[in-house]
Amino acid sequence: MISRVDFAPLDGITKSVFRRTWQEFFGGADRFFIPFFSPTDQHILTDRHRKEVDPAANAGLNAVPQVMTRRASDFLWAAEILADMGYGEVNLNLGCPSGTVAAKGKGSGFLRDPEGLDRFFEEVFSRPLPAAVSVKTRLGYDSPEEFPRLLEIYNRYPIACLTVHPRTRPEKYRGPLHLDAVSLAMAEGRIPLCYNGDLRTPGEVRALEARFPALEAVMIGRGAVADPALPRKLRGGPPASREELEAFTAALYRGYQAQYGQKHPASQRMKEVWFYLIHLFEGGERLGGRLRRSRGPEAYERIEAEIFQTLPLREESAGELV
Ligand SMILES: Cc1cc2nc3c(=O)[nH]c(=O)nc-3n(C[C@H](O)[C@H](O)[C@H](O)COP(=O)(O)O)c2cc1C
Structure with a gap:
């Protein structure tokens, strides 16, 4: 049975600002690499x-x-x-x-x-x-x-x-x-x-567990950026709500701005998070593509607001992890 969930190291994404902010809003990982x-x-x-x-x-x-x-x-x-x-x-x-x-x-x-x-x-x-x-x-x-x-x-x-x-x-x-x-x-x-x-959903973790009943630990990376509530859900907790995700991304953006002292690199970091997170939104491909191609903090802020205002939230991430 799986009793431990490690958060994988994702260079450029799960740096200290991300780790702290994610832990504050979602949590559920036993260890953070x-x-x-x-x-x-x-x-x-x-x-x-x-x-x-x-x-x-x-x-x-x-x-x-x-x-x-x-x-x-x-x-x-x-x-x-x-x-x-x-x-x-x-x-x-x-x-x-x-x-x-x-x-x-x-x-x-x-x-x-x-x-x-x-x-x-x-x-x-x-x-x-x-x-x-x-x-x-x-x-x-x-x-x-x-x-x-x-x-x-x-x-x-x-x-x-x-x-x-x-x-x-x-x-x-x-x-x-x-x-x-x-x-x-x-x-x-x-x-x-x-x-x-490639673990993205509780169902995928349960399927792995069924195949390897003696397995005690998994490490999840992209799946826990794509659905920040995934480790919490594995412990029976609720999925991420829209309000939570809005508060999480806003806090992350603030954290990056405090770290870099300016908005531009902070918005770049946020775009890397959204590369995965967009798959938690129904029909996110179009706005996700626009966000990827966008330049500068104003465009990032505008497109992110549009995602939260217009796209329905999924219960599980549906995207392919690339
Ligand atoms: C952007 C990115 C950065 C990564 N940085 C590291 C790293 O610093 N150290 C490491 O061991 N693996 C690194 N990995 C690999 C991940 O830790 C993990 O093994 C991989 O993403 C597969 O797990 P996942 O499908 O749960 O994401 C990185 C992967 C990605 C996509």
Whole structure:
């Protein structure tokens, strides 16, 4: 039975302003994964990254920071400073499909080098760690057939939780999910498993639960932006109301304006949220398209007002996650 819901890290979307505002209005996620940062060679935490992981910016969120690197020494440095800030778990990103990231052998690029990954874990786990280490992975660099080998490596280490997005790097975030690999991880994995991918409605979560009755945790990303009440509904709570969504988006916009000190970048951020949220509105395609193509805060404010004034709200998000 699924007893834990993690909010996935969505770089550019679920930054601290979003996390705090979403928690205030909806809540229902047990943990919140902070989008990754890549340690620098000089082992300096940049201001931008410090702001994201700052415990004050994550108060009350049960946040888990995420690190992307292929060097054990860099990971250990990051784990040390994050543990000093009070974090009990640090997550390793082995999933990022971006070409530039993968070319550096990081994120999903690290999956291309299983021996290197094995050595990485050997070094990381060779000494007492200041925090638990969890992993977020894809099935492989090119093919799902790489997964059994990767799972065999993960199984040899005391990884606290293995979150699996059952796709390969070229599959990015769309197309069929390889659920057979989840079966394999359930059957042969020795690490607590968390499923991640394409969950948009309580019905989809229940169907996953029916297929994998022993599964205890899911991670939801885009589905919880598309329907901010999804984690709450999974706990038997009510769907989002129009008033709630209006108050939520207004607070988010204010939060971004306070962060950036101006409206333009704040409206850009809001458009990224609306890219997913629009599917909660009946017939939202036209206004969603206009919002995407619009420029500047005035256009954003006008189109958002039109969405709230004219479009009926759905009980569940109906859009394809892209
Ligand atoms: C815009 C965007 C940014 C993302 N940023 C991160 C990230 O920083 N770290 C990470 O592990 N995954 C990242 N992901 C992947 C998500 O955490 C998640 O694995 C993916 O969206 C699939 O889950 P979902 O279908 O529930 O959204 C990102 C995905 C998207 C679409």
